[in-house]
Amino acid sequence: MRITVDYDLCESNAICMAILPEVFEVREDDLLYILDEFPPEEYRSKLEEAVRRCPKQALTLED
Amino acid sequence: MRHVIVIGASLAGLAAVDGMRRSGFDGRITVVDSADSLPPDRPPLSKQVLGGTMSPESATQPMAARLDDLDIELCLGIGATSLDAASRRIALSDGSTIVADGLVIATGATPRTLPGALPGVFTLRTLEDSVAIAAELDLEPQRVVVVGAGFIGAEVAATCRSRGVEVTIVEAQDRPMQRVMPGSIGDFITTLHRDEGVDVRLGVGISSLLGSSRVAGVKLTDGTVIDADLVVAGIGVTPATGWLEGSGLELGDGVVCDETMLAAPGVVAAGDLARWPHRRYGEHLRIEQWDNAIEQGGYAGRRLVSGSAEPFAPVPWFWTDQYDCKLQLAGRVAPGDEVRVVDGSTAERRFVALFRRDAHCIGAVAVNRARHAVQMRAKLSEPLLWADALAHFGVDDR
Numbered sequence: 001m002r003i004t005v006d007y008d009l010c011e012s013n014a015i016c017m018a019i020l021p022e023v024f025e026v027r028e029d030d031l032l033y034i035l036d037e038f039p040p041e042e043y044r045s046k047l048e049e050a051v052r053r054c055p056k057q058a059l060t061l062e063d
Numbered sequence: 064m065r066h067v068i069v070i071g072a073s074l075a076g077l078a079a080v081d082g083m084r085r086s087g088f089d090g091r092i093t094v095v096d097s098a099d100s101l102p103p104d105r106p107p108l109s110k111q112v113l114g115g116t117m118s119p120e121s122a123t124q125p126m127a128a129r130l131d132d133l134d135i136e137l138c139l140g141i142g143a144t145s146l147d148a149a150s151r152r153i154a155l156s157d158g159s160t161i162v163a164d165g166l167v168i169a170t171g172a173t174p175r176t177l178p179g180a181l182p183g184v185f186t187l188r189t190l191e192d193s194v195a196i197a198a199e200l201d202l203e204p205q206r207v208v209v210v211g212a213g214f215i216g217a218e219v220a221a222t223c224r225s226r227g228v229e230v231t232i233v234e235a236q237d238r239p240m241q242r243v244m245p246g247s248i249g250d251f252i253t254t255l256h257r258d259e260g261v262d263v264r265l266g267v268g269i270s271s272l273l274g275s276s277r278v279a280g281v282k283l284t285d286g287t288v289i290d291a292d293l294v295v296a297g298i299g300v301t302p303a304t305g306w307l308e309g310s311g312l313e314l315g316d317g318v319v320c321d322e323t324m325l326a327a328p329g330v331v332a333a334g335d336l337a338r339w340p341h342r343r344y345g346e347h348l349r350i351e352q353w354d355n356a357i358e359q360g361g362y363a364g365r366r367l368v369s370g371s372a373e374p375f376a377p378v379p380w381f382w383t384d385q386y387d388c389k390l391q392l393a394g395r396v397a398p399g400d401e402v403r404v405v406d407g408s409t410a411e412r413r414f415v416a417l418f419r420r421d422a423h424c425i426g427a428v429a430v431n432r433a434r435h436a437v438q439m440r441a442k443l444s445e446p447l448l449w450a451d452a453l454a455h456f457g458v459d460d461r
Contacts, residue, residue, distance in 0.1 A: 011389065013382060015354070018437035026434040045085075052081070052125055053357055055106060055382065 002038055002062045003047055009058035016050040016059060024050065064164040064329075064368055065090045068153060069135075070143045071169035072096035074105070074353065075334025075360035077126035079167040080133050082364025090368075092135045093163075095155065097142030098189075101127055106353055108193035109218040110384055114225060115201075119194050125357070143170070148311040148327040165329050165367045168307070168318055169360065172300035172335040172351065177210065177269060183278035184294045187215055199293050200226055207231070208281050208291040210269055212239035214383055216297030217252060221385035223295075224259050231262040231289050233269060233281065243381075243392065245418060247402045248428050251409045252385070259386055300351060302336035317349045322374035324363040333363040342376045344395050352381040378443045380436070388412050391436035394426025394443050405456040406432065415439075417452050424452035 003023060012032050016024035020043060025033045039047060051059045067083065069076045072094050080092055096102065103122040111117035126133065142156045152162045174186035185196050200207075200223060209220045212234035224230045232239075238249030239256075256263050264283065272294065273280040280290040302317040312326050313319040317338035324331045324339055334356045338349040350359075358377055366372040382391040400418040407414035407430075415435045418426040424447045427439035442452070450460045 011384075012433050013389070013391070014433040014437040017434060018441055026437075028434075030431065030433065052078075053354065054125075055353060057104075057125055 001041065001044065001047070003034060004037070004060050004062070005032055005034060006058045006060070007032075009056045011056050011058075013055050015053050015055065019050045019053065020046040023047065064088070066163050067092050067165040067167065067367065068161060068163040069094040069167040069169060070096075070153070071167075071171055071334070072098070072137065072139070073102040073169065073171055073334065074124055074126075074356035075171070075337075075363075076167060076169035077124060077133070078357045078360025079169060079331070079333055079364035079367070080135055081126060081129075082361035083368045084133055085361075086365045086369050088368040090164075092133070093138065093161070094135045095138040095141045095143060097140065097156065099140045101130075101137075101139065103190040105188075108190065109187055109215050110222055112190070112193045113187075113197050113200070113219065114222045115197060119190055122190060122193075143306050146307055146310040146312070148330055151329055163329075166331070167360075167363060167367060168312075168326065168330065168332040168336070169334045170303040170306070170336060172302050174296070174300050175298045177272060177294070177296045177298070179272045181272050181274050181278045182276065183274070183292060184272060184296065186296050187219060188300070196293075196295060200228060204228060204291075204293040206289070206291045207293045207295065208233060208289055209295050209297065210281070211297040211299070212236075212252070212263070212265075213242065213297055213299065214240065214381075216295070217256070217385055218383060219295050219297060220256060220261055221259070224256075224261050225386065229262075230260075231264065231291070232256060233264045233267060233283060233289075235266070235268040237266050239263075239265075241398065243396065244398075244428070245396055245400050245402050246398055248392075248416065251430075252390075254409075255385065255388060255412070300335065302338075302349070304336055319347070322376070323366050323372050324359065324375055325366065329367070331363040331367045333360040337363075339375060341395075342374045344376075348379070348395075350379055352379070354380055378440050380440050382436075388430050389433060390428065390430050391433060392426065392428045393436055393440035394418060396426040400425065403453075403458075405453060405458045406435065415456065417449075417456075419449050422449055423447060424449050427452075 014026040107122045145154045174188045206229045239252040268284040271282045318332040320339040335351045380393045413431040415429045429436035
């Protein structure tokens, strides 16, 4: 499972960080950092929620 | 429950479908919408699509790409015309009727319009609206008057101004976004627009539209006349509940639900038209926001097919983009709440402000500080002492 962000779309709304701070972090520079590009299976439903609730639809989850 | 009908294929309706499927519901789901094509993602309509930086066909809802996975019968161009809630019998605009085991009501809202429609006067709700206004902007109007400084009005003004058009905002309230923002944050928005060159008129309304074959200006309630060749009204919306008159559902500025979004047995509502008692805030809320439509829609779908649920009581959150400012607000705020800037400054358009009521912090606004907005939203899910909120930002309570 791989989570990627399209930085051309991402506006650092940080919704993903609110849902799963273990994987997504918006830092002081206002950029989103993916802390774990290949996150464990236990995060699947939260990753899917982050993808669904990204206002810019900038996240992609691949198997 | 074997067959669910979802009325409305916009964000809340499709989020409800998603919620049902995630709950393991494998029955039949029919989605009807009076629009001829799948409703768009709305946030870009007043921003990127209007500004010409996103193509109209790119403004698709998050669920649009997953329609096949959701396994629905999608009936576009067909609206619901009436409902009998007790029997869950729906009459459709094509003359047919359906009886369903479960219903999701998500018909959204329709924009209020100015009296005396004229060519050149627009509201912004649909993709067609956005494309039509963008086409007018391509013709380089001399001046745009934006009526109303709520979300839509403020964003349309910012987008028009960013395209180099002269803009006047006319707002009947004393401040922009007065319904959802404390006063000093409204003042920040006023200053932001004025600094960008927008003529902001507050505390004055429109008395009439001027022009014969096409709009030529507006007359204000104080007698002032402003010439304009394009007028966009963002003066709020009305819940689209006309078809529910006589349904047996309780209506009152929306569809009145219980704490779990249930409007009647087997009937849930979600999105712009759903009014429900928020346990934490002790009042009925109806929220016209993107994130609420997704969260509430998903919740309502799960609620409908699983039969029980914790009350729906999230911390409200929204964002708006105007010029180079991304403003996010978390919490439930009243105009009289005390406001304290705890990080950055309004002058640099980068700050966090907290809102105080009595001993508690009840909300936060962040401009270009997104991480703080979402962190505060999480903290606000439980009662948050003012001193603790200040301490989070390293500020002493003095």
